[in-house]
Amino acid sequence: MENDIACNGNDSINSNVVSNDARNNLLVRNESISAVHGSLKLPIGIAIASKSQCCVCRIPLVSPTITIKKEDRNNILIRRNVDIPKGSRCCKDHTSNGYLSREAFFKLTAYKINYRIFDSNYIIDTMEKLRTMVHYQKHIDFDDPSSLSDADYKILTGFTRKQHNRVLECIPSTALKNSVNLSPRCALACLLMKLRLGISNAALASMLGIDN
Known part of the structure; x- marks a missing residue:
């Protein structure tokens, strides 16, 4: 009889634990759903967007000029939190093989600060790019123009x-x-x-x- 009572007591405790776990699991799932379908509003630096002014040194452009590549725009956004608008141009002297040199990479600064809303897909994609960047980063990389001065x-x-x-x-x-x-x-x-x-x-x- 006592064993039955003990068992029933344990069953009651176990059911409460299961119930709590289920409730906690539901909360976790709800939070995950909220994160997946949500978005974040973040401050981000914006570089000068101009086809007549260098986005790096901000002086009037003189031919030849270079359009900032998508790879450089993504790299600077991830590593320095500065967004270079598509189509922005710079002096050729700031580049090496068409990509921004290390000096230009760190010389470029934000012209203003804006708040932008990033959806979950963009955030996940950016994290994947960051993982790839970290995974394949070499100690000394001559192929990356922004790696060495x-x-x-x-x-x-x-x-x-x-x-x-x-x-x-x-x-x-x-x-x-x-x-x-x-x-x-x-x-x-x-x-x-x-x-x-x-x-x-x-x-x-x-x-x-x-x-x-």
């Missing part, structure tokens, strides 16, 4: 970025091919670093985040 190039290879570009242009495209680990630009940088720093292949691979 001219001073970094000089220290690591003995050449400035422009000198590096000139040397790369002089090499026949058939002589350097893309591989899983190395682009032609990175392959040239590896050779220059090897000659300048005199480090082992293993150390070089570790610095560049590639297989030895």
